[in-house]
Amino acid sequence: MQFIDQAEIQIKAGDGGDGIVAFRREKYVPAGGPAGGNGGRGGNVILRTTQNLQTLLDFRYAHRFQAENGERGGAKNMTGASGEDRIIEVPCGTVIYDAETGEFLGDLTDVGQELRVAKGGKGGLGNRCFLSNQNRAPEQALPGLPGESRLLRLELKLLAEVGLIGLPNAGKSTLISVLSAARPKIADYPFTTLVPNLGVVRRPTGDGVVFADIPGLIEGAHTGAGLGHDFLRHIERTRVLVHLVDGTAPDPLHDYQTIEAELEAYGHGLSTKPQLVVVSKLDAVEESVAAEIKADLSAHLKQPVLGISAVSRQGLGELLQAIWPLLEAGVPEPSLP
Missing domain, CATH: 2.70.210.12 (GTP1/OBG domain)
Structure with a gap:
């Protein structure tokens, strides 16, 4: 469609x-x-x-x-x-x-x-x-x-409670396909996801939470570069952001800072939303390298950083357990102009 x-x-x-x-x-x-x-x-x-x-x-x-x-x-x-x-x-x-x-x-x-x-x-x-x-x-x-x-x-503007953000090929589509029944297109080239994908993830209580896989943002997205400018608006309604950082990237910290700069430049309260930073694709990097990446990000953010592998399903339970309390905190949606 x-x-x-x-x-x-x-x-x-x-x-x-x-x-x-x-x-x-x-x-x-x-x-x-x-x-x-x-x-x-x-x-x-x-x-x-x-x-x-x-x-x-x-x-x-x-x-x-x-x-x-x-x-x-x-x-x-x-x-x-x-x-x-x-x-x-x-x-x-x-x-x-x-x-x-x-x-x-x-x-x-x-x-x-x-x-x-x-x-x-x-x-x-x-x-x-x-x-x-x-x-x-x-x-x-x-x-x-x-x-x-x-x-x-x-x-x-999509009505999703949890938004998955990150640079292209950070693993967002793979994650939502594993957590929910959504079946987005997945490939190893940039901008595989051209439209937002929605998936429903079940809580332990049985009710569903809508996750949105937002198309890959790039540097300059808030000015119209790449695909992100058209889809930044969909993040406005989300209550929690899950920022995926590709663990196989040459400079994961720089990748994180790139997306954060775009959220802040776009405004509308995106940079102040509750956010979980997650290093993805741990199955493709050595354990010592993954630990170093998480330590660098944690030192920069001054908060714990999670690690997952959607392919091997490593760390997915811990990720969901970290998301539920943030949703229950009742974070209000931003007011529109």
């Missing part, structure tokens, strides 16, 4: 129906008076989250959405029917902005959550509304008001 996490759509709420000029003309009803009904309200445009969507791919092919217009008023003081609202389904985790002004409109995270993004126009008044002692036979009515029109920018 193709992963699309940004889209722009043009929306238009329904116009209000026109009011009309009409008079009662019935037998035995002399001087019946004005009886022109009001126009109906135009339909709203509403975004609603659904669990059946995981990407914004549908909006690559459908860019324009319009609600139904209200109907004009009728004789005998009949109000026109209101236009049907246009419901647009989006995946959970969608953030909505006005594409022209940059205004933040809403953040939809729960299934069934709704946000009205364009309001339908009010119906126009019929001539019955202009009846007065001074004007007993008004011949004026108002047209319906136009509905709101907007260009929206939709951004999808």
